[in-house]
Amino acid sequence: MISSELHAAGVHDRALREAYRECRTLNSQHGRTFFLATRLLAPEQRPAVHALYGFARRADDILDDFDPAISTAERADELQRLATRLINRMVTGAADDGDSSLAAVVDTAHRYDIPWEHFDDFLASMRMDLSTTDYPDRAALDRYMYGSAEVIGLQMLPVLGTVCDPQEAAPYAAALGKAFQLTNFLRDIDEDLERGRIYLPADELAVHQVDRDVLRWCHDHRRTDARVRRAMEEQHAATRRIYQFARQGIALLHPRSRPCITAALTLYSEILDRIEELDFAVFDQRASVGMARRLQVAGRGFVGAWAARVRHCGT
Helix, strand or coil: CHHHHHHHCCCCCHHHHHHHHHHHHHHHHHCHHHHHHHCCCCCCCHHHHHHHHHHHHHHHHHHHCCCCCCCHHHHHHHHHHHHHHHHHHHHHCCCCCCCCCHHHHHHHHHHHCCCHHHHHHHHHHHHHHHHCCCECCHHHHHHHHHHHHHHHHHHHHHHHCECCCHHHHHHHHHHHHHHHHHHHHHHCHHHHHHCCCCCCEHHHHHCCCCCHHHHHHHHHHCCCCHHHHHHHHHHHHHHHHHHHHHHCCHHHECHHHHHHHHHHHHHHHHHHHHHHHCCCCCCCCCCCCCHHHHHHHHHHHHHHHHHHHHHHHCC
């Protein structure tokens, strides 16, 4: 399957094919919902999406490894080495660093004319995770999420294609990346606390008398305090509104890409449903969408994807 995808994408160099395979493996192992949605893309689109995911995942792993033996300074150095290798390959064409896995994302960036600035903004937000553990307000969190989530949507847009000026579709692509990340923040609030981080606006939590100490109590007692539940309900509603906005952009995508993004939006937004069904009890269980439902959404998407490809081939 992967060989046919790479052939369809025009990737024939042996080393480059192996780099794309590494990225695909990362996606399949760590981004199951997203990986399932990528199966709805045309074969020639998939390697590029896997490459973008693989690079983002690699940076995330530098920051989110629980190993206490790795200091913040060491993580910063490793992240800087990754950034340096990327810019050397992307801007100067240097490829003598022995880091073959970067080859796929650089090849994707060149094939789809993805600006370096999107990667630079992403890495800037990753650096924030080295020192920032709390966000005082929505504006501060939005600055972080622009680089950590919105630019992922912008990177994806040239791969997906549009039926309009890409700049018209860009706000919706950025919003979808933001909605996905906010969903993760709500689902993973307990796990993030383990890393010492809170990805919710402190001033909005304070309205409900919630602060780090209250959240820590919930973590320690595996219970959701009533004040935290009210605060999460508010954050939940705000995330829903972003999904509603992002959904309007699906019609602006190339028809063959719409089933994939529709499936991804459906499945990720249903994580919000699961959180609500759990009555926001996210400190003792992880909200997830069951395999049966994922397969149901994917099956419906496969029909739409097949029909879109047939229409595309006939034009």
